[in-house]
Every structure is written in C-alpha cells, then in structure tokens.
Amino acid sequence: MNAARPALATFHAPRADDALALVGLTVAYRVRGKDRDVLTDVSLRIKRGEAYGLVGESGCGKSTVALAVLRYLAHNGRVRAGRIAIAGEDVLALDREGLRMLRAHKVSMVYQDPASALNPTLTIGRQLSEAFEAAGANAADALAQSHAMLERVRIADPARVMASWPHQLSGGMQQRVVIAMALASNPALLILDEPTTGLDATVEAEVLALIAQLRAELGMAVLLISHDLAVIRGMCERMGVLYAGRLVEEGATRDVFARARHPYTVGLLRCLPAPGRNKAHGALDTIPGELPAPGTLAHGCVYAPRCRLADARCHEHAPPPHRMEAAHGEQMSRCHYHERAIELPVADAANDANTADLRAGAQTIAPPAGQSDPRTNEPAGETPCAPRAHEEKVVLRAANISRTFGRGPHAQRVLDDVSLELRAGETLGLVGESGSGKTTLAKLLLGLHAADPGGTVELDARPLAERLAQRDAGQLQALRIVFQHPDASLNRALPVKRLVGRALALARRAGASNAPSAGSHETAAEPADEAAGEDAEARNAARVTALLDAVRVPVRYLAARARQLSGGLKQRVAIAQAFAGEPRVVICDEPTSALDVSVQAAILNLLARLQREHGVSYLFISHDLDVVRYLADRVMVLYAGRVLESGPANAVLNGPCHPYTETLLDPGMLTRDTSASEARIGTPGGDIPRNPTGSVAGCVFSARCPRKLGAICDEAAPPFDADAHGHRIRCHIPAEQLRKLQAETAPAQPHP
Structure with a gap:
C-alpha cells in the first residue's frame, strides 16, 4: 500500500485548464459581533469539461461554496482567506462591471427551489428572453433561442410554456425552465445547487443526460451540489465530501463509492436504503449526533464527536489531508484511520442517539400511560413486536374521484376515476411523474380541492365533506400533510419554537372539542394542566423540544426564524408540525426530497416507528423509488x-x-x-x-x-x-x- 503523503492543500495555485479553482478558501459570517467560519481551507479544482460533485449534510457549507464562487454572499459574509478563479479570472479581484460580465458569460447557477428563481409577475417567455438578451442577443433572436432552448430541455410544448406564468407550471417544469435560463450564455462553468430535488426519475434522467451532452459539445464544466448520491455517482467524474465547512474526502467518484476513506463518507453511503430492504427488516443505519454549530473551534478532528472510530488521538489532533493512490487517480481523506474507515461498525439501532430522538418524538403523540389508544386498542407504552395487521380496518377510502380544471373547450381532466383504500397502520406509495395528478389527489383528500360530481371520500366509513371549511376539528386533525416545499407551510417570520408550539395548541383545541369522535388522546386532566399557567407552558415547551428532537432539529434553532433555516431544516420543522397532533392519516408529499441521506434515514425511521407504535397511516408521494420501496406496503x-x-x-x-x-x-x-x-x-x-x-x-x-x-x-x-x-x-x-x-x-x- 502506498504511504500517505500529508500536505496543506490539494494544490497551491490555479492551472490553465481549470474551469474553477479554489485555493485555501475560508469564508466567515459575522454574527453578534463575531466572525464565524463556515468554510475552512477548502481547496478543489474542476477541469474544463469535467463534472465535480459536492456532497454533505444540510448546513455543511455546500451552498456557501457556490455563493462564494459567484460572490453572492450575504451582507454579513466575507471571504477571509484564499483564492477563487473561474476560467482564469481572479473572482475576488473583479470590480462591479467585471463581475457582471463574468456572471453573464462565464458562469451560471441553478438553485434548489426553482420558484425562488422565477419572477411571478413575468411570463416564462419574457424571463427566458431576458437571459438571452443579457448574453448579447437582440429581442427577436432571444425569443427564437428561448423557444429552441425549451425544446432542448425536453419541454414538449414550448409555445404554451413561454406564454405561461410560473405558478401555472409544475415544480419539474419550473426547474427545467430555470436550467434553460442558466444555459442561455453557454457558460464555461455551470453550478447546479440541488437541481433534481423537484424532478421525477424520468425527467431527472433526461435533464442530466442533456447536461452531459452540453458538456461534451461546449466543454462546459459542472459543479453539482447534491444530497442525492445516485445522481453524483451517475453524473460526476470526481467528487468531494464536505463536513462542517471542511473538505474531508475527495477523489474519483468510482474510487470513493468503491472504497470510501473517511468515516463520514462511509456513514452517508450506509444511510441509503439497500436493494430489497424495507421497514420490516429494521431501521436504517444513521449517523448519530449533529453537525457542530458554525464557527465552533475543534482541537481535534471536527467529525470526532460523531465518529464510531474516534479515540483520544482524534479528539486531540486534527488530521492532515492524507493522500493515497487509487484505481482512478489520487484520493484524499482527512482521517487518522483512513485505511480502515470502510470497517466502520454499523450503528446499534437500539442504542443509537437517533433512536432516542425517535422515541422522544413518538411520546408526543402517545396516549397517557395506562390508557388504550383508540386507533389500535392497545395499551399505551407497549411496543408490538410486529407491524399492525393492515386488513382489519380501512381508515381512508376514495371511490371514483375525478377532477377537472377549467370549463368548456379549455377544460382539463387531471384526475380520472381514481379509487384507493388506506388501511390502519399502512403506507400507500403514490408514484408518477410531475403533472400526473399526485398532488391534486392529495388536495382532494384534504379538502383543498373539490372533486367532480360522482366521487366519494370517506374517513372511518363516514363521508368527508369535500371542502376543508366544512369539516369538523377532529377530521382536520385526522388528516395532515407534509408539503414538498416547506416554505408553503411555514411562516418565514416566526421562530421555530412558535411554529411547532402553535401546531400543538391547535391540536389540543381540536381534541377538546372533538375528543370522543376524533380519536383525541387528551384526558380530563388536560384542561386543568392548561389552566395551570407555568406548568402548561413548561409542558408545551417540553413537547416542542421532543418533537424537534425526533426530527433532528438541533435545539440551537429553537429561536431561529424559518427564513434563516436551510431547506433540509425547514422540511424537518414542517414534519414536526404535521405530527404535533394525533393524525390518523399523514399525506407526505415528497417529504424527504429536500433532505440529505443521513436525515432522510432518520425521518424514514421515525415514520416507520410512529406507524408501528400508533397505527398512523401514510399516503406517501415520492419520486424516489428506493424510499418508496423501503416504506410502502402497497404502491x-x-x-x-x-x-x-x-x-x-x-x-x-x-x-x-x-x-x-x-x-x-x-x-x-x-x-x-x-x-x-x-x-x-x-x-x-x-x-x-x-x-x-x-x-x-x-x-x-x-x-x-x-x-x-x-x-x-x-x-x-x-x-x-x-x-x-x-x-x-x-x-x-x-x-x-x-x-x-x-x-x-x-x-x-x-x-x-
């Protein structure tokens, strides 16, 4: 085996064939009068025409890398040290005009949420034309090129889409439009920040194939930021793994997947649902603990508090970037024990910290000790050894429901004679491409849309009113939803503790007004507890904390406002809101699409545990068929x-x-x-x-x-x-x- 060769950085200066070069990049945000490093000594290079994947948990600094490259950092962010070069240009030395020209001609970026990149007051055609005009085209040519670019990103009816407003397009369609805008300038470097989060498998494959084709035609380099390891594996020649602002592993993608050299990378790969494995085979492996807070000073290895291989050496001495020869080039790992990282022991599901989180969260919806859960008719606190029998009771039934939008010649049938049954303790996976009607079906069940005449929806064999406003409080609590985009369900101005606390308060009020019929778990002691002032407040705070622990939201975010959270953290808060009451059925509309694989594994474990212990039923909508395979009983x-x-x-x-x-x-x-x-x-x-x-x-x-x-x-x-x-x-x-x-x-x- 080749001896490791410690060094301070992967390389020391940009090279002529670099599309992007970062040398010792350190970025800090100033918070409460102190600089907090969010990136530390990050060095990487992407050759012209190469695709480089950057992976890591939400909050590790992936998007900060992209924003620093484009000099889009927030007003309190700054580059403390290092160099950034794009196609030979020193980005940090450019003036305002030079930076504008760089962004117009050499680099483009596609963001995670396409809705945030599209102006809701302009048509798609107007916005796309502006991108071509910024690259130098006149108005007439810009329109023609816009039409052609929409065809290149596999949009079947470009003329209709160009005349549409952003809100009239599905999430997948919006993302393809944003990619078309980014490609308008034929950039030397295309930065993709979670570009496939809202895309189904078929559209994702087509878009990634398109990007690969354009790379070959134009010599364009790609920096792909993603939590989807399968996308990274299929798209990128090289990859880097970021943890707490540090590049902990780097190498050829095939080498990293074949033999990861850092325990963190090994943990990420093990979080993925294995082929043929489902919830009946037990909990998924997870990474215990959480990312350190930005700016936390670590004397030893920054990953040591979460690493199952860590010893005293790891806690005392920071590992240098060890390098070793691999099958397809050099591989780097910041680990003292990189040679045996692949031997990382599997987490003990019974004792892992994540399991404790799940148990705490489950208690927030459990009935009081000694009482029976009316949904399962079993004593509280007893965990069954096997999943509930699914055949006994149908909780939710829809029969022959259709939905038509518009009237006359413009009418569009988006659901056609759909029927389903959802049993107690069962997960029904709902799959299909964007625009197939999945979310419309979910909204019909929730009462956000009314079905066409002739269909019926029943909860516990009793008809549900077709409109949300006509349903009683118990029915509202019985059916909850986790949206694909958490911004749709979170008030951006409220702190996390209040967002979840309000959901708990609403659940208690619903239980008080519909206790017998809605399956409420409130007892006669509840009103007294609520009237106890400080005791009620303390109890509510404890339940909020337990819920957030269950979905792995660190306690330091309790006072943070929704707008300050990353996409993954927002989604975890939204899931905590959905489980704040006593739901009979939770409709999960792409609940893990914005989550990295370690948090996804914890959330799937949470969903499976709550279902097993409390008979919760899920209508699980997802593009990720591996996730559906793991969680769903029927599809x-x-x-x-x-x-x-x-x-x-x-x-x-x-x-x-x-x-x-x-x-x-x-x-x-x-x-x-x-x-x-x-x-x-x-x-x-x-x-x-x-x-x-x-x-x-x-x-x-x-x-x-x-x-x-x-x-x-x-x-x-x-x-x-x-x-x-x-x-x-x-x-x-x-x-x-x-x-x-x-x-x-x-x-x-x-x-x-």
Whole structure:
C-alpha cells in the first residue's frame, strides 16, 4: 500500500485548464459581533469539461461554496482567506462591471427551489428572453433561442410554456425552465445547487443526460451540489465530501463509492436504503449526533464527536489531508484511520442517539400511560413486536374521484376515476411523474380541492365533506400533510419554537372539542394542566423540544426564524408540525426530497416507528423509488390522472409491472430501443399529455410506451384486472409476457 503523503492543500495555485479553482478558501459570517467560519481551507479544482460533485449534510457549507464562487454572499459574509478563479479570472479581484460580465458569460447557477428563481409577475417567455438578451442577443433572436432552448430541455410544448406564468407550471417544469435560463450564455462553468430535488426519475434522467451532452459539445464544466448520491455517482467524474465547512474526502467518484476513506463518507453511503430492504427488516443505519454549530473551534478532528472510530488521538489532533493512490487517480481523506474507515461498525439501532430522538418524538403523540389508544386498542407504552395487521380496518377510502380544471373547450381532466383504500397502520406509495395528478389527489383528500360530481371520500366509513371549511376539528386533525416545499407551510417570520408550539395548541383545541369522535388522546386532566399557567407552558415547551428532537432539529434553532433555516431544516420543522397532533392519516408529499441521506434515514425511521407504535397511516408521494420501496406496503402508479398499476409494493416494484412503471424504475428505457420486433414507437421523454375531455379511447401511455403493440393501444381501453394478490396492471400485454420482456431487457443496476 502506498504511504500517505500529508500536505496543506490539494494544490497551491490555479492551472490553465481549470474551469474553477479554489485555493485555501475560508469564508466567515459575522454574527453578534463575531466572525464565524463556515468554510475552512477548502481547496478543489474542476477541469474544463469535467463534472465535480459536492456532497454533505444540510448546513455543511455546500451552498456557501457556490455563493462564494459567484460572490453572492450575504451582507454579513466575507471571504477571509484564499483564492477563487473561474476560467482564469481572479473572482475576488473583479470590480462591479467585471463581475457582471463574468456572471453573464462565464458562469451560471441553478438553485434548489426553482420558484425562488422565477419572477411571478413575468411570463416564462419574457424571463427566458431576458437571459438571452443579457448574453448579447437582440429581442427577436432571444425569443427564437428561448423557444429552441425549451425544446432542448425536453419541454414538449414550448409555445404554451413561454406564454405561461410560473405558478401555472409544475415544480419539474419550473426547474427545467430555470436550467434553460442558466444555459442561455453557454457558460464555461455551470453550478447546479440541488437541481433534481423537484424532478421525477424520468425527467431527472433526461435533464442530466442533456447536461452531459452540453458538456461534451461546449466543454462546459459542472459543479453539482447534491444530497442525492445516485445522481453524483451517475453524473460526476470526481467528487468531494464536505463536513462542517471542511473538505474531508475527495477523489474519483468510482474510487470513493468503491472504497470510501473517511468515516463520514462511509456513514452517508450506509444511510441509503439497500436493494430489497424495507421497514420490516429494521431501521436504517444513521449517523448519530449533529453537525457542530458554525464557527465552533475543534482541537481535534471536527467529525470526532460523531465518529464510531474516534479515540483520544482524534479528539486531540486534527488530521492532515492524507493522500493515497487509487484505481482512478489520487484520493484524499482527512482521517487518522483512513485505511480502515470502510470497517466502520454499523450503528446499534437500539442504542443509537437517533433512536432516542425517535422515541422522544413518538411520546408526543402517545396516549397517557395506562390508557388504550383508540386507533389500535392497545395499551399505551407497549411496543408490538410486529407491524399492525393492515386488513382489519380501512381508515381512508376514495371511490371514483375525478377532477377537472377549467370549463368548456379549455377544460382539463387531471384526475380520472381514481379509487384507493388506506388501511390502519399502512403506507400507500403514490408514484408518477410531475403533472400526473399526485398532488391534486392529495388536495382532494384534504379538502383543498373539490372533486367532480360522482366521487366519494370517506374517513372511518363516514363521508368527508369535500371542502376543508366544512369539516369538523377532529377530521382536520385526522388528516395532515407534509408539503414538498416547506416554505408553503411555514411562516418565514416566526421562530421555530412558535411554529411547532402553535401546531400543538391547535391540536389540543381540536381534541377538546372533538375528543370522543376524533380519536383525541387528551384526558380530563388536560384542561386543568392548561389552566395551570407555568406548568402548561413548561409542558408545551417540553413537547416542542421532543418533537424537534425526533426530527433532528438541533435545539440551537429553537429561536431561529424559518427564513434563516436551510431547506433540509425547514422540511424537518414542517414534519414536526404535521405530527404535533394525533393524525390518523399523514399525506407526505415528497417529504424527504429536500433532505440529505443521513436525515432522510432518520425521518424514514421515525415514520416507520410512529406507524408501528400508533397505527398512523401514510399516503406517501415520492419520486424516489428506493424510499418508496423501503416504506410502502402497497404502491399505486398514476399517469395523466389515471391509475395504471396498483398492488403490493414487492409485486409492483419487482415486476412484472406496467411499461410506465418500468420506465420509472429504469429511466434509460426512454432513450433506448426495448422492442424485440420493430423500431421503438412513441416519443421518448417529453411531458405527460394533457387530457381535455377525460375520455381517452385507448391507453393514456400509448404515445410514449416503449412496448407499444400497435393500433390496439390507441383504440381500445386496456383491461385492469387483479391477480390473486391484488396486483393490477392496466395494459393489453398479459402479465406473464411483460415478465419475459422485462427480464430480457433489464440492465444491471448497481446501487451506491
């Protein structure tokens, strides 16, 4: 084995072939009169045409790297030391005009939340044209180039999108528009800050393929910031791992995934749900503890308080950046024990700090000791050894619900005759591309939209009013939601403790007014406790703290306002709000899409534990099929508002499955021929078709289907029959034939 060669930095000066070079970058924010370092001695380089991935937990400094590169730091932030060079230009030495020209011609950035990058008062066409005009095009050319760029990012109807307002587009569509704007100047460096968070698997694959194609054509370099390790693995040649503002590991992506050299990297990789593993196999591995506060001075290794390999040497002496030769180049690790980091022991789920957090959070919705939980009819405090039986009671039922927006010739059917059942203690995974109707279905169940006449929604076999305002307090508490974008549910001006405290107060009031019928867990002692003044306040504070501990929000954020939190922290607060009461059903609309893998694992463990102990049911909407595979008992697949497949999770996700489900599991199908007898029929990629009437003659997926049979798919409605296990596929191809076709064309799918 090659001996490690300690050094102070990966390199000491920018090189001619660098698209981006950071040398000893240290960034600080001034808070309460003191400078707090959020990046410390970060050195990395990205060659022209290279893709470099930057990973790490929320709050580790990934976005600060991007903002420092563009000199977009907040007014209280500054670069204390180091150099930044983009395509040979010293960024820190540029004046205002030089910086404007750099941003217009050499570097572009795509942010995590596309809605924040789009002006709600301007049409998409106007905003996209401005990007081309800033790059030097005249007004007429800018419009033509805007139309062409929307086609390049796989938007099927560019003219309609250009005439649309941002709020009229789905999250995935908004993100593709923002990427189109970023590519307007053909930049030498494209910075992508969590660009695929709001995209489904098929659109994500198309967008990343597009970026890879543009890299090859233009020699463009990419800095990809992401918590999605699978995206980093498929997109980037090299990667760096950031922890508490320090680059703790770096190397060729294949080398880091094959043999990580830092315990933190090993922990991140182990947080991912393994193939074939679900909640019945036990809790996911997690990383105990939390990131240190910005500016915290550490005498030893900054990761030592959370590391299962740490000893006295780690706590006393900061490790230098050790380097070793790997299969595809040099690999760096800031770890004294980098040679055995891969031997990191697996967390003990029974004793891990995260498990304690989950237990504390679960107590906030548990009934008082000695009383039975009316949802499960079991004594409080007793943890069953096995999950609840799902067959006994249907909690939520929707039958034949549809939803049409608009009237007359402009009417659009976005849900078409959808039915579902959700049993006590069960998770129903709802999957499909952006625009398939998933969120619309969730809003119908919640009463935010009214269904078309003819459908019914029931809670505990009793009809639910179609409008939210018509439902009683108990019904409102019974159905809760966690939104995809936490900004949609958090008041940005309120501190975290008040946001969660208000949700607890609302839950208590609902319980007091609907205790018998709503399944409330409040007891007769509650009013007295609430009247006790200081005791009630202390009790409420304790419950707030327990809830936030459960979703791993550090106590130092109790007084922070929502606008001061990272995207991951906002989502954790939103989840705590949803569980503040006694929900029977929680609708989770992409609840982990904004979370890094370590927090995602903790949240999934929390959801599984609450479900196991208290019979909570989930309608779990997600683009991440590995997460769905882990948590869901059953899966329903939506496309263009129609259910194309439903059944037990193992049956749906392991096949045979509908060709559309197959494309979700393997997005590469849309770009390769899977027909054994003829050229592929249909249009790969593109948008979900709009359905103006809701009366499609044939299969709604026929225009894009990689296994289309012919005219029958366009002219005749496919059967939707169930097998003995309740697995239903809406397709003209028999299940056994689908099994054979899918077995013949299934590629090997390595997992991180």
